[in-house]
């Protein structure tokens with residue numbers, strides 16, 4: 001399938017590592033120009049590495065910024081536009097868990113909630129606000145990474161779950177607002193991928209278990225997958241990148257306002 005993403009400009013917030021990095025790499029491999037905005041200290045060098053194996057005309061840019069700071073996001077936007085002249089696709093992949101095992105919810109101190117909501121939800125609003133004029137100009141696309149946890153009250157990490165539910169809801173508002181401008185907005189809900197974030201969920205759980213009943217990360221993940229994932233396997237960063245690239249491409253021209261689960265069947269709706 002031809003995705004027709006050559007010479008398109010994609011901005012991936014949270015693109016330094018994990019799923020965002022796979023998405024950024026995917027755009028670079030398609031011959032696109034890719035900017036990553038991330039608070040990872042190695043953002044610039046990680047961005048440079050993305051062009052390895054990509055067509056010679058693909059270009060990358062790494063900008064160090066915290067998505068929870070609107071001024072910093074606007075400055076990052078200005079740097080992208082100064083370098084590439086436009087933004088066709090914005091992907092918000094930044095995310096964080098609370099670092100607490102939230103079962104029951106009163107195990108998570110209320111003062112932990114604001115940062116989790118800021119990174120997973122408000123940061124996405126900052127990015128959307130900052131880039132919306134450019135997306136309108138390009139008739140581009142916007143994609144948020146939420147989670148299966150945003151579609152159920154996940155007891156593992158209540159502030160994360162609530163933030164991800166809010167993100168799905170905001171994406172639907174944005175999709176309705178932007179449809180008359182020709183901009184499509186969708187949300188991807190990954191299932192379980194072994195990244196830093198996923199491992200932090202395990203660590204929060206493990207820290208609450210008596211030492212003799214603690215499992216390794218691998219066994220914990222495998223047990224959960226066998227229990228809740230009908231396809232009985234982990235998802236990969238490339239699975240998520242494939243969906244993000246498809247949604248950005250003209251192949252998805254009639255898809256907007258949707259929540260797409262890439263989760264091995266973990267969550268099923270009518």
Ligand SMILES: NC(=O)c1ccc[n+]([C@@H]2O[C@H](COP(=O)([O-])OP(=O)(O)OC[C@H]3O[C@@H](n4cnc5c(N)ncnc54)[C@H](O)[C@@H]3O)[C@@H](O)[C@H]2O)c1
Nearest residue numbers: 014017018019038039066067094095147190192193195197
């Ligand atoms: N890994 C999974 O199993 C899984 C499952 C469901 C949803 N998700 C979602 O997918 C997205 C990517 O997660 P991941 O697993 O790749 O995690 P990750 O921790 O590997 O990557 C997250 C990236 O976001 C960046 N980031 C964090 N806070 C930021 C901020 N304030 N400003 C800018 N950048 C920031 C980090 O530096 C990192 O590069 C997240 O939104 C996460 O909630 C992941």
